[in-house]
Amino acid sequence: MYAYDALDDRLVRERAAQFRGQVARRISGALSEDEFKPLRLRNGLYLQLHAYMLRVAIPYGLLNADQLRALARIARRYDRGYGHFTTRQNIQFNWIRLEDAPDILEDLAAAGMHAIQTSGNCIRNTTTDQFAGVAADEIEDPRPWAEIIRQWSTLHPEFSFLPRKFKVAISGSPNDRAAIAVHDIGLSMARAPDGGTGFRVWVGGGLGRTPMLAEAIRDFLPGEDLLSYLEAILRVYNAEGRRDNLYKSRIKILVSALGIDRFRELVEAEWALIRDSALRLNEAEISRIRAQFAPPAYEVAEARQFAARRMEDTAFARWSTANLFSHKQPGYAAVTVSLKPAGGIPGDITANQMVALADLADEYSCGEIRVTHRQNLVLAHVRQDRLYDLWRALDSLDLATPNLMRVTDIVACPGLDFCGLATARSIPVAQRLSERLAEIDERHDLGELTINISGCINSCAHHHVGHIGILGLEKAGAESYQVTLGGSSAEDASLGKIIGRGFSADEIVAAIETIILTWLEQRRDGERFLDSLRRTGPAPFREALYGQD
């Protein structure tokens, strides 16, 4: 995996030292809060309801075992012994003291990590498919390209004060596991007629107050032109995007106001000026970065023992059906480590679990861990004949819930329990739902059914693209939960539609249960919830929830 070079190392260390000075000046009173706030946000440090929260960048969700151990040390030393993985494949610590923040950044720098560009109106962490480099269906490993974008966008002087934050996602496969349709820019790897690789480019997707799916701006972009084309899009956005109205400042609003054709014209005109500049990637540079993502030295592994274990142990069989992803290397599998035990907090992990998982990654998966945008972790290179031992170890750590993409694999943001912007709680709803729905799933085998819960309209938990989405609002001083049905962030992306009036905190779990039981009455053989809903439309659900009212 990619290792920081001397330049990266110097940059993060200098940034940590610079922040130490800024914090000291704030504490001494030399800087006011108004002066200091933009500086701390540039280092991922937010003030939330009860404490500071530090968001640490995990570029495209990739960690090595030592980095996970470093995060565990930070959780123990400076926080309350745990961390929370986010839908941006980053990690957040909820209980940080301002005076500790410089030491934390220094510890992160020593582990080749930082919190730069995890906040502010800049280009944020580029996310990608958690199975990049191992998925049999991918056209090419997207991580070298994500790394190229990271290098280009880090402290990019022209794009440090964009109208609003900016998010890019890349999928290496036509089967989109990176939610590219809901990103400011979505890149989908594609093959040119001559066999070379490049991208299909999408622009103007996003959630929040005005959810929109991205539109295709270019059918094929050669890989070597990636940066100049991204730069052209960003330039048009930087110049034309709205700065007068926060709610209209994302690129999606600009694209929809101009229309995709006009927006494309502007981008093409800008691109013509810079395409042949130093931004053109040469093959040597692309190869140098690709080499850092070369597959590990796989061993010859055989699958017989795995099949036998599945026959012997039904709990293992269930987990391996739910949480394994087929690997392009015969005899291997990619394992999803669920951070969603029934009744747990989605995405939370204790320091003890982090350390144990780092050891398991060393032992079973080439020392590498990945964070998914659904708040789980992945061990991507596990020999099938060692899966049983790994599963037992994960189970003893409460990290083997067999629920990937199932109804209890709930995505939830911190909500009103932690977040200063929240209008309602999301975690307790996720906890109650996962407890209740685990039982229904057990009885009825619900298959793929995603639930996403956001604690406010900012939609950090991507509720618009959950098969069932829940948005927590405040109505007349009380929590009220609005339900959307039919969202998807996959290649068949769609935005969920509001089913009707909202539900109170007391009603919401029963309402979701009603939706699922209603679906079971409608379900045809093997149908996913989403398939049935697309077939029947929302009427049966509306009727079951609201009757004739």
Added chain:
Amino acid sequence: MAQLVITGNRLQDGAVVWRGPAGDWSQDIRRAAILAGEEALAESLGAARLDEASGRIIGVYEVEIETQDVRVRVVPARLRERIRAGGPTVSFA
């Protein structure tokens, strides 16, 4: 008439604090000065803003509390402030 308390977050650690009768700041909402009337509020907020200006406290504002039982317990009217006063409603890690 509404009864109010004044709150903010402590600079050093971000902890939620409530302003007491002597201008002290406590993490315990029961120690907060309960203000009734615009004059009391304006005076207390003015003093609190000085602490904000000196950098000890961030984001000072007033919070409405429920009026029953103020001698026994101080409960903010809004859930957000109840959670700030009492901590997250979920047990973590």
